Amino acid sequence: MPIYNDGYTYCHEHLYIDLSEQKRDIDCKLDQYTLICEEMNNLVSRGVFNIVEVTNRYMGRNPHFIECLMRDSGINILLSTGYYIEGFFPSDLYEKSAEDIRDEMIKEIEIGIDGSAIKASLIGEIGSSENVFSDTEKKVFKAAAMAQYETGTPISTHLSFSTMGKEQIAYLKQCGADLSRVTIGHCDLRNDLDQMLWIIDQGCYVQFDTIGKNSYFPDEKRIDMLEALANRDLLSQVMLSMDITRRSHLKKNGGPGFLYLIDEFLPKLLERGFSQQQIDTMLRHNPYTLFN
Template sequence: MIDDSGYTYVHEHLHIDLSPQKGDVDCRLDQYDLIKEELLQLKLRGVFNIVEVTNRFMGRNHHFIEDLMADTGMNILLSTGYYIDGFFPPELHALSAQEICREMVGEIENGIDGSDLKASLIGEIGSSENTFTDIEKKVFEAAAYAHLETGRPISTHQSMSSMGRQQVMWLKQHGVNMNNVTIGHCDLKDNVDDIIWLIDQGCYVQFDTIGKNGYYPDTKRVDMLEVLSERGYLERVMLSMDITRRSHLKANGGLGFCYLMDVFIPMLRERGISQQEIDTMLKHNPSQLFG
């Protein structure tokens, strides 16, 4: 699954289209040549794996991913599931958790949309900002059943770093061992206490919106990682950028996928984060979770 000779970005989108819901073509990330070039540059920096968390009804495109894998040699893991309320297909409301689970298991065991590509994880499944709706809980319940049947890990989405505790408690209630779960978007507000609580439950946590300084500055992300380092918690932390828009790409004036390696990692080193700790977050932890 994971090529553990290189680094892994654990929460990315290489083809996503949320433009119908957001009314903005910038939310259609589909510029093949630009993305291909950025992945080639990432490989030169030692990033060999991308966990692609675009799932059903988010504009997932397995043909696009197959071509990227062939043209770049990047190892890309695909996902199954549904995102958050407001981005669900209408028919999801009528399905039971068991029926949604069957869809997930099918994509894990048989392949996505008739292709040879199989889902390697269940994600990104999410909760809304400061609330966890009934239909979101149903998707989490389905994810729990699919995880217990297949053993594949679960990757979640927190809207603005909220509701992580509720996600964990709901998954636990449905029998999931937290060692198989990673909680996404933990780095969008001052919440070190919440992050420590999540890690204490056994979860992995993701600092996966690196570079999104308009939401929360990277200097504060570094502050939190420094605290977690001092307390010995980085063995459960993973990193990524969650690039979702055309304007995030380097050629379009954005920071680009290489920003994490070129800018953010040096920021960590300046704060005393060791190379061993960087390897733990970018190599060893993803390898342990995603296999």
């Protein structure tokens, strides 16, 4: 599924995800179709035409739910293949080889996901735990590098609280991945400009994809880091998103809602002196380049 270049793209979202069993919290089952569809309609009306949906195997991925959202809202949604992090792996994953996992990924990229008409457009979100990169997580990364080699598919990763970015990239490089087709998620959860500069220097994209999650890290500091990257003329390797994962994140449930990035965050960027061209680079041109 290609990206539509005439609109904005959120690079890292969840439109149907169910981690309620692992987290023992029903709030972690994001499945309220009417509310989500309404928010997608609102996004389309404001020029957001694409969502990169990074819910993968064993995270409650639901391609039929996504098919209905695309039909009813008109938004374009890219789906993912892969496995998440320790604590969210199925038990049989530990017995599979990297080659087995690679073949699963390629099947979902080339044939389709769970009997739906939708093929996976990216490998993600695959991740490492906080301050740890386990052997099984590395096995998934090795499989991703092999699947990328066979298909050219981009890879989207998960950093737990912005840790282990260098380790992820070093291992992907060791496995032969094309780093220009890799985007590193959750780089905006701590003030680590040096890590971001290093990641960009390796040729990868960095994601500021937890915008609005001020209880984790304030948006004002996110803007400070974006400004530092802008001053170095590095926004051509930056993308934006919100990583909405819970019912309580939706607007009608008291959360910021998907429009927060457009209605609240972008005006703050403009006030800080960012140009519309810089915003278009992060929300339009960079996702189009990576995901097509």
